[in-house]
Amino acid sequence: xxxxxxxxxxxxxxxxxxxxxxxxxxxxxxxxxxxxxxxxxxxxxxxxxxxxxxxxxxxxxxxxxxxxxxxxxxxxxxxxxxxxxxxxxxxxxxxxxxxxxxxxxxxxxxxxxxxxxxxxxxxxxxxxxxxxxxxxxxxxxxxxxxxxxxxxxxxxxxxxx
Amino acid sequence: xxxxxxxxxxxxxxxxxxxxxxxxxxxxxxxxxxxxxxxxxxxxxxxxxxxxxxxxxxxxxxxxxxxxxxxxxxxxxxxxxxxxxxxxxxxxxxxxxxxxxxxxxxxxxxxxxxxxxxxxxxxxxxxxxxxxxxxxxxxxxxxxxxxxxxxxxxxxxxxxxxxxxxxxxxxxxxxxxxxxxxxxxxxxxxxxxxxxxxxxxxxxxxxxxxxxxxxxxxxxxxxxxxxxxxxxxxxxxxxxxxxxxxxxxxxxxxxxxxxxxxxxxxxxxxxxxxxxxxxxxxxxxxxxxxxxxxxxxxxxxxxxxxxxxxxxxxxxxxxxxxxxxxxxxxxxxxxxxxxxxxxxxxxxxxxxxxxxxxxxxxxxxxxxxxxxxxxxxxxxxxxxxxxxxxxxxxxxxxxxxxxxxxxxxxxxxxxxxxxxxxxxxxxxxxxxxxxx
Numbered sequence: 001x002x003x004x005x006x007x008x009x010x011x012x013x014x015x016x017x018x019x020x021x022x023x024x025x026x027x028x029x030x031x032x033x034x035x036x037x038x039x040x041x042x043x044x045x046x047x048x049x050x051x052x053x054x055x056x057x058x059x060x061x062x063x064x065x066x067x068x069x070x071x072x073x074x075x076x077x078x079x080x081x082x083x084x085x086x087x088x089x090x091x092x093x094x095x096x097x098x099x100x101x102x103x104x105x106x107x108x109x110x111x112x113x114x115x116x117x118x119x120x121x122x123x124x125x126x127x128x129x130x131x132x133x134x135x136x137x138x139x140x141x142x143x144x145x146x147x148x149x150x151x152x153x154x155x156x157x158x159x160x161x
Numbered sequence: 162x163x164x165x166x167x168x169x170x171x172x173x174x175x176x177x178x179x180x181x182x183x184x185x186x187x188x189x190x191x192x193x194x195x196x197x198x199x200x201x202x203x204x205x206x207x208x209x210x211x212x213x214x215x216x217x218x219x220x221x222x223x224x225x226x227x228x229x230x231x232x233x234x235x236x237x238x239x240x241x242x243x244x245x246x247x248x249x250x251x252x253x254x255x256x257x258x259x260x261x262x263x264x265x266x267x268x269x270x271x272x273x274x275x276x277x278x279x280x281x282x283x284x285x286x287x288x289x290x291x292x293x294x295x296x297x298x299x300x301x302x303x304x305x306x307x308x309x310x311x312x313x314x315x316x317x318x319x320x321x322x323x324x325x326x327x328x329x330x331x332x333x334x335x336x337x338x339x340x341x342x343x344x345x346x347x348x349x350x351x352x353x354x355x356x357x358x359x360x361x362x363x364x365x366x367x368x369x370x371x372x373x374x375x376x377x378x379x380x381x382x383x384x385x386x387x388x389x390x391x392x393x394x395x396x397x398x399x400x401x402x403x404x405x406x407x408x409x410x411x412x413x414x415x416x417x418x419x420x421x422x423x424x425x426x427x428x429x430x431x432x433x434x435x436x437x438x439x440x441x442x443x444x445x446x447x448x449x450x451x452x453x454x455x456x457x458x459x460x461x462x463x464x465x466x467x468x469x470x471x472x473x474x475x476x477x478x479x480x481x482x483x484x485x486x487x488x489x490x491x492x493x494x495x496x497x498x499x500x501x502x503x504x505x506x507x508x509x510x511x512x513x514x515x516x517x518x519x520x521x522x523x524x525x526x527x528x529x530x531x532x533x534x535x536x537x538x539x540x541x542x543x544x545x546x547x548x549x550x551x552x553x554x555x556x557x558x559x560x561x562x563x564x565x566x567x568x569x570x571x572x573x574x575x576x577x578x579x580x581x582x583x584x585x586x587x588x589x590x591x592x593x594x595x596x597x
Contacts, residue, residue, distance in 0.1 A: 022194070031190040036181055041188045054382050058406060105180045112590075113513065123173065140539060140556075143523060150515060152178040156173060 015061055023052055029044065030073050036121040038077035041109050047076035074122075079113050100145045108158035115139070116151035123148050240311045286338040288311035294343065296507075297423035299439050300325070308333065317423035322346045343427040350413055353399055359405045363398035364415050376422070376479060376489045379403040379508060380412040387525040389537070390507040407432050422479060424438060469592035470498040472573065478512060478583050488512030490522055492540075496591055502531030506555075508540045524530040524554050528571070534562030536595065550575040550589070557595055569595035 017115065027048060034044035051072035055062060062068050079141060109117055122133045123144075130141040225485045279285045285301040291298050298315040298409035305311035313325045323345035327338045347367040353359045364377060381403065389402045405411050412429045416422040474494030481489050494506040510524020522541040528536040537560055542553035551576050560567040577585045 028190045031192075032188055035188045036185060038383040044188055045190060057382065057408070088325060105177060106184060116515070120177070121181060126179045139523065140541070142541075143194045146521075149502075152173070152177075155177070 016056075019052075019059055019065065024137060026069065027052075030069060033121065033126065034077055035116045036072050036125055037074060037114075040151070045156055048073055050076055067132060067135050070122075070126075071120070071130075071138070072075055074118050074136050074140075086150070098147050104159055105155065108155045112154060116147050116154070119144055119147040120151045120155075179267060196472070198573060203401065205303065223578065240518045249501070280337045280339075282336070283311035283313055283327045283329075283338045284342060286327060287311075287315075290325055290340045290343070291315055291425070294414065295423060296421035296424040296481055298425070301501055304328075316595075321424045323348075323424060329332060333373070336360075340427075342429070343425045345424040345426045348415060348417065348424060348426045350415065350428050352400075355407075355430075357402075360411045360414065360430060360432060361400070361402045363400045364418075365398040376416045376477075376491055378403065378416075381405045381409050386411075388509060389525075389535075390527050390529065405432055412487050418437065421481075466597060467592065467594050468498050470496055470501070470507070472496045472591050473586070473588040474506070475481070475580075476577070476585050476587055479584075486511035487514040488520075488522075490524070492526075492587070494587065496528065505529045515565075518546055520548075522553075528555070528565075532562070534564050536560045536564050536567055536571075536593070543574075548577075549576040550587070554595075559592070560597075564597050567595050567597050569593060571595075 030048045030051065031044045034047040035041050036046065038044065051069050054072050055065060055069050058110055059065075107122065112120065118137055119133055121130045128136070130144045133144045134141045137147075139147075163361060190324070197352040197431070202225065217411040242403050262332075262371045279289050285488055288300050289304065291300050298317045299318065299323075301314040302311045303311045309325045309329045311329075314322065315325060315328065316322045323343060325343045326341040327337055328341050329336050346525055349365045350362050351359070351365045352363045379388050381404075384464045386405065389404070390400070392587055403413075409432050410429060411432065413427070415426045417424050474489060474492070477493040478490040480487065488511070490508070490512050492506070492508040496504040498504065506526060506528045507522055508526035510522050510526070512520055512522040514520055523539065523541045524539055528538075530536075534553075536557050538555045538557040539583075540553060540555050542551065544551040546584050552572060554573070557567055557569040557571060559565075571591060573591045574589040575587060577587045578587050579585045
């Protein structure tokens with residue numbers, strides 16, 4: 001559902017200092033997270049800004065802001081849905097990969113399911129424990145382990161082709 | 162020709178980490194200063210029409226107090242457009258609809274370059290919407306009275322009909338049609354109330370779904386939310402509940418059909434601010450939280466309670482694309498405890514296919530006892546395909562009434578018989594070990 005951001009001065013004033021600090025400290029990394037999960041550099045900032053707007057709206061009741069933001073970002077990436085799939089399919093292969101397997105791995109990552117891709121990024125780029133990944137993905141810890149295991153198997157299979 | 166070196170697991174993971182770190186450097190975020198991030202962010206760089214679209218969408222949502230306060234009992238209630246008698250056309254002011262515009266429609270158009278032309282006419286905007294939400298429906302020709310609102314009728318074969326309601330958020334000079342909702346003849350969302358920290362509503366279906374079942378999804382402020390089935394509804398509207406804080410926008414999509422979806426009723430509501438005691442918002446998870454609205458039963462001793470019996474029921478599933486799930490499942494079972502009155506189990510959950518051979522399903526589940534108490538938890542199942550049933554488990558994580566704060570595990574041996582495409586009967590034995 002499209003919801004208006006709180007752009008009015010009153011709403012803007014409600015930004016808490018802690019939220020501003022979170023914004024300043026984590027915005028860049030959350031944008032990178034959004035990019036790695038979605039594969040869409042041009043939409044990553046938009047996803048993160050939407051996540052902050054949602055968090056700001058519920059700020060008084062948010063207990064763990066960073067996990068909340070991370071979840072909102074992952075959900076935002078998932079909601080890119082069909083467009084993401086189509087844009088992945090159109091993504092050109094960069095010429096002359098700088099390192100053996102590097103770009104093949106990136107392309108293979110794009111072939112994973114949304115959940116697998118997010119699990120891989122949260123595990124191997126964010127270095128999050130299973131419990132926090134489970135929170136971000138809205139699933140249980142065993143599902144996280146299964147997703148990562150299957151994702152790695154699929155990535156290796158793609159690379160070994 | 163040489164073969165690439167074979168990496169061991171540790172080396173492969175190291176390579177993966179290095180690649181992600183390298184790729185993370187591809188983006189150079191231009192963080193606008195807080196809190197003025199939104200007005201100066203990427204949205205501001207979109208064509209002017211998008212800004213108008215966003216603004217208009219907001220007006221539509223805010224202008225209608227979705228749930229008009231009813232005096233006396235403190236509850237807020239309304240019925241939605243599609244449930245109103247003769248609810249033809251665009252809903253009156255005062256009814257909030259889920260505006261599928263600024264973000265959602267962008268996802269439905271394959272080529273971003275086509276977006277403007279797609280949204281320039283109600284027919285193409287409705288077609289894009291239906292292609293995503295009810296691919297089995299065929300759109301008709303748009304009807305518009307004043308050029309600002311339009312209705313696009315749709316049909317699925319000879320059986321089902323409905324309408325997509327649209328509004329022009331851009332204006333005559335640069336029309337941008339957004340979907341305001343969808344109705345289905347005979348499939349309505351009714352008895353909507355803001356209460357107990359969320360939105361309660363019922364789904365009323367008056368036509369024969371021929372075993373296809375209903376798939377019901379809810380989003381709270383754009384995030385997927387668990388739909389609870391507090392019980393009741395046998396032979397009548399299906400009573401449901403979505404936890405949500407005051408002021409939240411709740412978006413309800415009810416779909417049905419074999420494969421793909423053939424009908425869609427899509428409505429939205431904004432909860433009044435501070436309308437009810439609100440649950441504390443934690444990082445969103447699919448776990449079901451107790452609603453807090455049921456008067457607790459007498460305290461019980463915290464000793465493990467073992468229950469067992471037989472069950473039978475029906476499940477429907479449909480293939481979906483573009484999301485984290487490959488299949489949407491709806492499972493409804495009747496559990497008969499040994500020597501007791503029947504309970505019910507309802508789960509709307511997500512199925513994932515690994516190739517075509519391995520299926521895994523998981524999602525929130527609600528078990529309602531004969532006394533109306535509930536056990537809430539998480540269903541987990543897996544099977545190699547084809548299958549005639551595999552045991553599955555429900556991890557109990559909470560409940561209401563006598564099972565407030567319950568924990569434990571339920572196990573179901575499982576047998577299934579296919580009754581049609583996306584439709585199967587299920588039966589077997591179950592047992593639960595629960596600590597109230």
